[in-house]
Amino acid sequence: MRKMLTIISNVLRGSASRNGAELVSEGARVVVSARTYADFTPQASFDIKKCDVHKLEEGPPLQAVLTREEGLQYYRTMQTIRRMELKADQLYKQKIIRGFCHLYDGQEACAVGIEAGINLSDHLITAYRAHGYTLTRGGTVREIMAELTGRRGGIAKGKGGSMHMYTKHFYGGNGIVGAQVPLGAGVALACKYLGKNELCVCLYGDGAANQGQIFETYNMASLWKLPCIFICENNKYGMGTSVERAAASTDYYKRGDFIPGLRVDGMDVLCVREATKLAAEHCRSGKGPILMELQTYRYHGHSMSDPGISYRTRDEIQEVRSKSDPISMLKDRMLSNNMASVEELKEIDVEVRKEIEDAAQFATTDPEPPLDDLCNHIFYNDPPMEVRGTNPWTKLKSIS
Amino acid sequence: MASLRCFLRSGKKAVTAVLRREFHGTPPAAVQVTVRDALNQAMDEELERDERVFLLGEEVAQYDGAYKVSRGLWKKYGDKRIIDTPITEMGFAGIAVGAAMAGLRPICEFMTFNFSMQAIDQVINSAAKTYYMSAGLQSVPIVFRGPNGASAGVAAQHSQCFAAWYGHCPGLKVVSPWSAEDARGLLKSAIRDDNPVVFLENELMYGVPFEMSEEVQSKDFLIPIGKAKIERQGTHITLVSHSRMVSLCLDAAAVLAKEGIECEVINMRTIRPLDAEAIETSIMKTNHLVTVEGGWPQFGIGAEILARIMEGPAFNYLDSPAVRVTGVDIPMPYAKILEDNSVPQIKDIIFSIKKTLNV
Numbered sequence: 001m002r003k004m005l006t007i008i009s010n011v012l013r014g015s016a017s018r019n020g021a022e023l024v025s026e027g028a029r030v031v032v033s034a035r036t037y038a039d040f041t042p043q044a045s046f047d048i049k050k051c052d053v054h055k056l057e058e059g060p061p062l063q064a065v066l067t068r069e070e071g072l073q074y075y076r077t078m079q080t081i082r083r084m085e086l087k088a089d090q091l092y093k094q095k096i097i098r099g100f101c102h103l104y105d106g107q108e109a110c111a112v113g114i115e116a117g118i119n120l121s122d123h124l125i126t127a128y129r130a131h132g133y134t135l136t137r138g139g140t141v142r143e144i145m146a147e148l149t150g151r152r153g154g155i156a157k158g159k160g161g162s163m164h165m166y167t168k169h170f171y172g173g174n175g176i177v178g179a180q181v182p183l184g185a186g187v188a189l190a191c192k193y194l195g196k197n198e199l200c201v202c203l204y205g206d207g208a209a210n211q212g213q214i215f216e217t218y219n220m221a222s223l224w225k226l227p228c229i230f231i232c233e234n235n236k237y238g239m240g241t242s243v244e245r246a247a248a249s250t251d252y253y254k255r256g257d258f259i260p261g262l263r264v265d266g267m268d269v270l271c272v273r274e275a276t277k278l279a280a281e282h283c284r285s286g287k288g289p290i291l292m293e294l295q296t297y298r299y300h301g302h303s304m305s306d307p308g309i310s311y312r313t314r315d316e317i318q319e320v321r322s323k324s325d326p327i328s329m330l331k332d333r334m335l336s337n338n339m340a341s342v343e344e345l346k347e348i349d350v351e352v353r354k355e356i357e358d359a360a361q362f363a364t365t366d367p368e369p370p371l372d373d374l375c376n377h378i379f380y381n382d383p384p385m386e387v388r389g390t391n392p393w394t395k396l397k398s399i400s
Numbered sequence: 401m402a403s404l405r406c407f408l409r410s411g412k413k414a415v416t417a418v419l420r421r422e423f424h425g426t427p428p429a430a431v432q433v434t435v436r437d438a439l440n441q442a443m444d445e446e447l448e449r450d451e452r453v454f455l456l457g458e459e460v461a462q463y464d465g466a467y468k469v470s471r472g473l474w475k476k477y478g479d480k481r482i483i484d485t486p487i488t489e490m491g492f493a494g495i496a497v498g499a500a501m502a503g504l505r506p507i508c509e510f511m512t513f514n515f516s517m518q519a520i521d522q523v524i525n526s527a528a529k530t531y532y533m534s535a536g537l538q539s540v541p542i543v544f545r546g547p548n549g550a551s552a553g554v555a556a557q558h559s560q561c562f563a564a565w566y567g568h569c570p571g572l573k574v575v576s577p578w579s580a581e582d583a584r585g586l587l588k589s590a591i592r593d594d595n596p597v598v599f600l601e602n603e604l605m606y607g608v609p610f611e612m613s614e615e616v617q618s619k620d621f622l623i624p625i626g627k628a629k630i631e632r633q634g635t636h637i638t639l640v641s642h643s644r645m646v647s648l649c650l651d652a653a654a655v656l657a658k659e660g661i662e663c664e665v666i667n668m669r670t671i672r673p674l675d676a677e678a679i680e681t682s683i684m685k686t687n688h689l690v691t692v693e694g695g696w697p698q699f700g701i702g703a704e705i706l707a708r709i710m711e712g713p714a715f716n717y718l719d720s721p722a723v724r725v726t727g728v729d730i731p732m733p734y735a736k737i738l739e740d741n742s743v744p745q746i747k748d749i750i751f752s753i754k755k756t757l758n759v
Contacts, residue, residue, distance in 0.1 A: 099552065099553025099734065147734075150738075154735075158735035159733040164555055164556065176518070210487065210491075211487065212490055240462065246487070310463065374730065374738050378730060378731075387730060388729045390726060391725050391748055391752045391755075392724070393752075
């Protein structure tokens with residue numbers, strides 16, 4: 001499709017008018033835009049919501065600059081996450097994905113905005129709603145989907161599943177609520193220790209925010225000035241329990257007490273990016289940890305076994321979808337500022353859909369892991385050993 | 401009429417049948433009840449019977465329970481008796497133990513026992529050991545309950561069996577029901593017991609229906625903690641198991657019966673205190689033993705049973721070494737083919753039985 005566009009575009013450039021000329025081929029019903037990149041606004045400045053701050057001089061700037069390239073990239077990534085999660089929903093209902101599956105649709109601006117504010121050489125850890133982060137941290141849709149379907153091409157060779165995906169500098173994917181927070185501070189400790197000016201982004205939800213180990217972590221991270229950005233993704237519900245019923249204080253950005261905090265509009269990818277940049281600067285300058293609360297929303301229930309409507313209304317979900325959808329927000333901004341065309345974005349949608357379809361195809365046809373992989377990966381860097389099977393006569397082999 | 405009811409409750413089935421036929425002309429009303437419903441009814445009845453009993457845990461109230469075991473209870477008993485907690489196991493387990501110390505009778509639910517690891521200090525150090533440390537001054541009448549062991553496709557952090565871990569500790573009673581009858585009778589006993597009881601359910605068994613006799617349906621039906629049950633009589637080999645694995649043992653026994661091998665299947669019902677006597681009596685009859693569990697082999701349930709048999713009178717009755725069928729010694733993988741091969745299957749049990757019997 002892209003190739004065809006380029007050829008036709010070149011042909012048209014060779015001929016007469018170039019501004020705003022559109023060619024509609026009757027036969028194929030293809031709309032080809034002959035507008036060149038010079039027609040689009042290369043960058044624009046957008047107002048973003050003010051962040052409430054806690055023990056901070058100032059929050060991020062009230063305006064964010066977005067370039068066309070950045071906009072298209074954020075759009076593509078968010079759309080990829082969105083479609084990937086919806087495909088996972090479909091595959092789960094067809095029983096091709098099993099076990100636990102916690103979907104991220106609605107929260108895309110968080111993962112994409114955070115990644116835009118840090119580098120791939122930084123570190124990140126999150127809980128079980130992790131598919132989006134696996135992607136932004138370098139995983140491919142193919143290997144994520146194949147992991148969900150439990151195949152050998154999965155990012156964890158089919159052994160981890162939805163909640164246990166890892167990539168370089170991405171420490172999962174963690175199933176036990178809150179446990180990832182001390183882990184994240186530990187990664188930050190290593191960053192400081194090794195002196196490479198890297199930091200760790202450590203995510204948890206509103207449900208986890210009440211965990212004791214998080215407060216223990218705040219204390220040590222602060223005492224030892226660890227380069228750790230704690231991020232609470234507040235999607236208003238911990239499984240089926242609303243924040244008011246679980247937390248004596250729902251000002252999650254203040255819960256770090258002695259740790260400076262900011263509350264961020266988690267549905268606006270630019271707001272998230274600017275806040276993350278500020279937080280990253282804070283950590284890299286040696287000031288210690290900082291806390292961000294991202295106010296966001298999940299469209300799906302807690303997991304695939306939760307319809308998500310027994311503790312909240314369909315109206316509420318619909319309201320967020322129509323008024324605050326992160327992808328729509330970015331799309332509207334770009335279109336109304338002439339930073340992209342409708343066709344261009346539609347084309348991205350088509351490409352994303354194709355990528356997801358291909359990945360789903362792979363994920364459903366790739367074979368399951370081989371049985372002789374069953375006992376591997378118990379120990380690292382160890383000689384091969386024997387593992388007891390289900391009975392004393394079955395001795396299985398384990399290789400590092 | 402009252403004395404007639406007493407007759408019925410005391411379980412004299414023949415008398416029951418006769419009397420019923422005389423008065424009503426119909427046989428005793430057995431019903432099909434799932435394990436989930438049995439647990440639900442047991443809790444409902446105990447909440448009604450004793451004001452001091454209350455339930456706390458994640459999603460137990462307004463969500464009706466993560467696995468719907470506490471469905472309808474919040475609607476019936478309200479906020480005071482059915483309490484939704486934040487996701488903070490160490491904290492709420494400690495709170496539950498404290499409440500038990502001060503005279504209440506809490507049921508503390510762990511959404512799965514994997515999460516009890518976050519709270520295990522409270523279970524062991526605050527609950528299990530206190531009566532001993534206080535030389536009898538302070539008791540802790542608490543029940544910790546929730547699903548234990550492998551489920552389906554929930555991967556390594558959500559599939560561990562804790563029977564051996566809790567069974568290791570003096571001061572705790574550890575119970576592992578299999579059928580709906582077990583669930584009902586043992587939960588009632590656990591709630592009425594004045595000691596800390598760890599009640600290990602199984603998610604895959606929740607939806608399984610069992611026939612429940614009239615007697616079992618009665619409000620005061622209790623199963624004593626510490627007594628195993630022989631689910632199937634046999635003469636050639638003793639199979640000892642708990643929870644979901646009892647189903648597999650019965651299935652294996654059915655297959656082998658066609659080949660003329662009669663297995664005696666013992667449902668442990670209680671992990672601690674272990675009913676060694678029931679196992680010994682059976683071995684003295686069959687001369688062979690295979691234990692079956694879902695958990696890992698090292699230092700597990702089977703390991704303890706085999707050690708006790710070695711140390712006891714039944715050892716001399718064994719015609720071949722006793723053997724354990726267990727989960728594979730690895731963290732639980734996610735992919736279906738790997739998961740299926742990580743837990744005992746019926747064919748593994750049959751294989752082990754035949755090797756033990758040398759057939």
